[in-house]
Amino acid sequence: MRNRLSKSFFPLIIFFLFSLSLGSLYIKNIGPKSVGDYDMHFYNTYILATGQFNDNFKSDLENHNMKKMVFVGPENFLNLNGADYGYEGKILSPLEKDPNWQEQLDSYNISNGSTRHLVRTQYPPLNWIFQAIGLKIGMLLHQSPFHAWQMARVANFCGFITIMILAIVIIPRGKWVLTAVGIFPISVFLASSMSGDAINISISALLVAYIMHLRFSSQQYQIIKLSQIIKLMGLVLIIFNLKVAYVPMLVIIFLIPNKFYSLKKKIISVGIASLLGLLMYWLWSSKFGTVLLGFADLPQNILFVKEHLITALFSVIIFTLNIPFYFIAGLSTGGAVGVLGFITIIFAILLIIQTISVNYQSININVSKLSERIMLYLPIMLGLLAFLGVMMLTSFALLTTWTKVYPGGVGKTFGMTDIQGLQARYLVPLMPLIALIYGVSKDFIVTAKNSISEN
Structure with missing residues (x-):
């Protein structure tokens, strides 16, 4: 453990300095209600902190009759006065005071009478576990609504930092990749907000780190320990209880050599x-x-998509393959959304180029047999497969529930390939996959040969 910490010293220092500095600015200057889908994040945190999950639902007439869970709470805690969906510009301007700050601050001083609210429970509650803990502590300490919600943000940030530190420490190679992902402005903003996306980023990094740890452990030990299998199973359970769209990332488990962790196991x-x-x-x-x-x-x-399923699947594939160009082209539209999308995709591309250049000697190896070539580049192939799986699943969900493709009805009808709703933040939990490039090594070709000969 001491050896791991010593190897992680400089990445951890950089991660601490940048994430704490930037996160503190976001918490200080950006209002707690300034985040995308603010009502979902706030209300899910509140019902988790107060234990109000129930099966009482009502249609929200202001949101396409969407079915939402009913809960009650004090108005000064739960009103959305001053809330702002447009978070992209705030990510790009951490030094500027949120123009909605004062309105949000004043909103906590209104009547504390109990009122009924509706919440969209789209994702499992684990996405808001840290925020709920922070909010509950604030309520138990009889903090004002504003300070209780700020404590929820701090708890979310602390949870993110803790998991990212663990990931950076345990990954044998690729520590700087995880550090870069951890200090990327979108990551830090989401972690210092009420957003449930932060835990998806940190758990994604932890999954990649643990798979890489087990992959390289196979070079030193003959067989995986039961405790390691249990930890891996725990990670699988956690991922299923976050955003289910990221489940395809579990395919990287097959990077752990069979001689160490058999296919049957x-x-x-x-x-x-x-x-x-x-x-x-x-x-x-x-x-x-x-x-x-x-x-x-x-x-x-949904019926229209089912009737044109083949077209829909091809549309999803085409849209997924064009995602880099989608965000690059977004720059021409102007505005903070386009700029942030462009920065995100360029950051990912540069991180890939840098990682390949650093690990170029391991990647640029002459192998004659196709089987050996597959074994050598398996980390890259499975990483790419995980990325495509996640983005295709996300795109299909957006096509079905967020892109009106059936003719007629109310609102604009879009073409199958004109999928709506994709955001740059969806890419950030996938960025830790870039570290898998460090998993390319000729040592695993030898492992494969030995494994074949032993069988």
């Missing part, structure tokens, strides 16, 4: 954890879950 242990995760997700979604709607008639849109 992988299928049994990961299969059990996945089935439990699916069961937990199904139980939660069937009893408490709601679906995000971008238009009024979801069943009609």
Whole structure:
């Protein structure tokens, strides 16, 4: 452990300095209600902190009759006065005071009478676990609503930092990749806000770090420990209970060599954890879950997609492959959204180029057999497969629930390839996959040969 900490010293110092400095600026200058989907993040945090999950739902007439969970709470805690969906410009301007700051501050001084609210429970509550802990502590300490919500932000930030530190420490190679992802402005902003996206970023980094740890451990030890299998199964369960769109990332588990963690053990242990995760997700979604709607008639849109399923699948594939160009072209539209999308994709591209250049000697190896070439470049192939799987699943969900493609009805009808709603922040939990490039090594070709000969 001491050796890991010594190797992680400089990445951790940089991570601490940049994340704490930038995060402090966001917490100090940006209002707690200035974040995308603010109502979902605030209200899910509140019902988790107060234990108000229930099966009482009502249609939200102002949001396409979307089914939402009913809960009650004090108005000074839960009003949305001064709230702002437009967070992109605030990410780019951490030194500027939020123009909605004073209005948000004043909103906590209104009547504390109990009122009924509706919340979109689109994702499992684990996404807001740190925020709920911070809010609960603030409430138990009888803090003002403003300070209680600020404590929720601080708790989210602390949870993010803790998990990222763990990931940076345990990953044997690629520490600077995780450091770069951890201090990227979108990551820090989400972590210092009420957003549930932060835990998806940090857990993604931890998954990649642990897979890389096990992959390189196979060079020193003959067989995986039971405790390591249990930890891996725990990570699988956690990922199923965050944003389910990131589940395809679990394919990178197959980077752990079979001689160390046999295919049979992988299928049994990961299969059990996945089935439990699916069961937990199904139980939660069937009893408490709601679906995000971008238009009024979801069943009609789903029916249209089903009737044109082949076209829809090809549209999703084409859209996914064009994602880099989608964000690059967004710069021409102007505004903070386009600029942030452009910065995000350029950052990812530069990080990939830098990682390849640093690990170029390991990548640029002459191998004659196709099987050896596949084994050598398996980390890159599985990383790419994970990226495509996540983005295709995300794109299909956006096509079905957020892009009106059926003709007629109310609102604009879009073409199948004109998928709406993709945001730059969706890419950030996938960035830790870039560290898998460091998993390319000729040592694993030898491992494969030995494994074949032993069998």
